Amino acid sequence: MKYLEVIAGAGSADTVAETAAKVKAMDFRLGPVGADGMQPMRMLISDDKVQRVLDLLQTVLGAQPSARILVMAVETVVPPPDEEHRKQEDSATAAREALYEGMEKSARLGPNYLILVTLSTIVAAIGLIEDNVAVVIGAMVIAPLLGPNLALSLGTALGDIGLMKKSISTLFVGILTAVALSAALAYFWPNELTSHEVLARTNAGLDSVALALASGAAAALSLTTGLSSVLVGVMVAVALLPPAATLGLMLGDGRFELALGAGLLLAVNVVSVNLASKIVFFAKGIRPRKWLEKQKAKRAMVTYVLVWILTLLILVLIIMEREALMPRNLEQQLKDRLNISAVERPTPADWTSLNPGVPAAIR
Numbered sequence: 001m002k003y004l005e006v007i008a009g010a011g012s013a014d015t016v017a018e019t020a021a022k023v024k025a026m027d028f029r030l031g032p033v034g035a036d037g038m039q040p041m042r043m044l045i046s047d048d049k050v051q052r053v054l055d056l057l058q059t060v061l062g063a064q065p066s067a068r069i070l071v072m073a074v075e076t077v078v079p080p081p082d083e084e085h086r087k088q089e090d091s092a093t094a095a096r097e098a099l100y101e102g103m104e105k106s107a108r109l110g111p112n113y114l115i116l117v118t119l120s121t122i123v124a125a126i127g128l129i130e131d132n133v134a135v136v137i138g139a140m141v142i143a144p145l146l147g148p149n150l151a152l153s154l155g156t157a158l159g160d161i162g163l164m165k166k167s168i169s170t171l172f173v174g175i176l177t178a179v180a181l182s183a184a185l186a187y188f189w190p191n192e193l194t195s196h197e198v199l200a201r202t203n204a205g206l207d208s209v210a211l212a213l214a215s216g217a218a219a220a221l222s223l224t225t226g227l228s229s230v231l232v233g234v235m236v237a238v239a240l241l242p243p244a245a246t247l248g249l250m251l252g253d254g255r256f257e258l259a260l261g262a263g264l265l266l267a268v269n270v271v272s273v274n275l276a277s278k279i280v281f282f283a284k285g286i287r288p289r290k291w292l293e294k295q296k297a298k299r300a301m302v303t304y305v306l307v308w309i310l311t312l313l314i315l316v317l318i319i320m321e322r323e324a325l326m327p328r329n330l331e332q333q334l335k336d337r338l339n340i341s342a343v344e345r346p347t348p349a350d351w352t353s354l355n356p357g358v359p360a361a362i363r
Contacts, residue, residue, distance in 0.1 A: 001026075001074040002050050003042065006057060008067040010039040017041075019056045023049045038066065044074070054097060071098070099223060099286065100163075103154045106147025107163060109170040114177065116144040117241075121178040124245040125185050131195035136242055145174050145240040149270060150219060153277040156304045157286045164300075175244050175266070182248025193253050201246040202258040204265035204319050209312070212272030220277035224284045240269050264322070268315050275308040 006016050010033045020028040020043045031040035045053060054069065061067040120142035127135030148171035155163030186193060243266035250259035282301060 001044065001046055001077060003044055003072045003074050004050075004053060005070040005072070006041040006043075006061070006067070007038055007070070008041070008061050008064055009037055012061060012064070012067075013039055013041060015060050016043075016057065019053060019060070020045075022056070023053050025049075025053075044077075099154060100158065100160075102223070103147070103151040104163060104166075107151035107155075107167040107170050109166070109173055113144060113170065113174065116142060117174045117177050118181060120144055120241055121181045121245055121248075122185075124178075124241050125182045125249060128197045128201070128242060128245060128249065129185075129189065129191075129193060129195060131197050133197065136197055139241055139245075143241065145171065145178075145244070146219065146273070148174065149216075149240070149273045150223065150277055153220065153274050153281055154286070156278055156300050157281040159298075159300050161300075171270075175240075178241060178244040179248040179251070182245040183252035184248075186249040186252025189253075193249055193255075197242075198246055198249060199258070201243050201265055202250065202261035204261060204268050204315075205323065206316065206319060208265055208268050209272055209316060209319070212269045213276045216273035216276030217280050219273065220280035221284075224280065224286065240266065240273075243269060261322070264315065264318060268312075268319070271308055271312050271315060275305065275312060278305060278308070 006012075008016065013030055017028060017030075023045060025043040025045045027042075027044040029042045031042070033039045043053075050071065054071075057069055061069070120139045123142070124136060124139035127133075127139060148167045152164055152167035152171065155161075155167055243262050246262040247259055247266055250256070250262055278301065
């Protein structure tokens with residue numbers, strides 16, 4: 001439930017009152033007219049009607065530069081709304097203006113973002129090297145790279161080229177920073193980088209694609225429905241920073257084959273999160289207000305989705321080819337390391353020669 005306060009010219013009172021009646025506001029009040037001719041008008045509405053009210057009021061009050069619309073959350077109402085209103089509240093989608101404000105902050109490339117990326121990269125890299133799952137999860141929860149991905153999807157849904165460019169540059173700088181820091185750490189690290197947590201993120205499979213798609217959809221859904229608590233689980237499930245840190249560690253350690261696997265996993269996560277979140281934003285009706293902007297957003301959405309689908313298909317083909325070649329690659333590495341022409345299973349005769357004291361019946 002939201003409490004809307006409209007501050008506009010007193011001559012707009014009838015129009016605002018008609019809007020409140022059109023959306024069946026639960027309450028509507030007019031305040032006193034100020035010395036400047038502006039009048040506060042307040043209405044109580046359910047969450048599912050916020051976007052409609054904002055669209056109607058912005059259309060009507062667009063010619064008043066000094067007009068303001070304030071949206072305030074309501075913690076509780078006494079007496080509580082009936083069951084029908086509760087169901088409408090549960091199915092409500094957050095207003096695009098509220099989503100935009102939060103995502104625009106996530107897309108800003110500033111000192112705070114770079115500090116978060118740096119700190120979370122250090123935490124993730126050390127957790128990966130030391131095989132400490134709790135530390136790696138801690139870096140996942142910080143999740144500075146998830147915000148620009150979701151902001152990119154929202155920018156496309158709204159046809160906002162500025163937000164899209166800002167999100168792409170922020171994401172690129174964040175990934176580059178994480179990879180560079182991890183590579184520098186691996187270069188000076190004295191021990192072997194062979195922990196389970198590191199090696200687990202050097203192999204991308206089809207299950208990684210499914211996980212990233214589901215997590216990206218969950219992230220967008222949690223934003224549009226206001227269930228922000230779900231985001232913590234999403235951050236852990238579709239963590240972008242550990243694969244980026246692993247990519248840097250493998251590059252710094254000179255293990256380029258494993259670095260390719262980590263880079264592939266990172267690319268799959270980025271593409272899947274963007275694709276799934278864009279589909280959710282579209283399904284939830286997150287679109288621009290004006291008709292011309294809707295047409296631009298529609299064209300951007302079609303191009304955006306096709307590019308991401310094509311990219312994901314290419315990545316899936318690479319994953320399948322990599323999985324098919326991996327057994328042969330491992331066997332070749334074993335041959336080269338042992339300096340033998342073939343890797344064969346020992347025969348019973350070999351076991352006899354290796355264990356002459358063992359009775360034949362037991363052998």
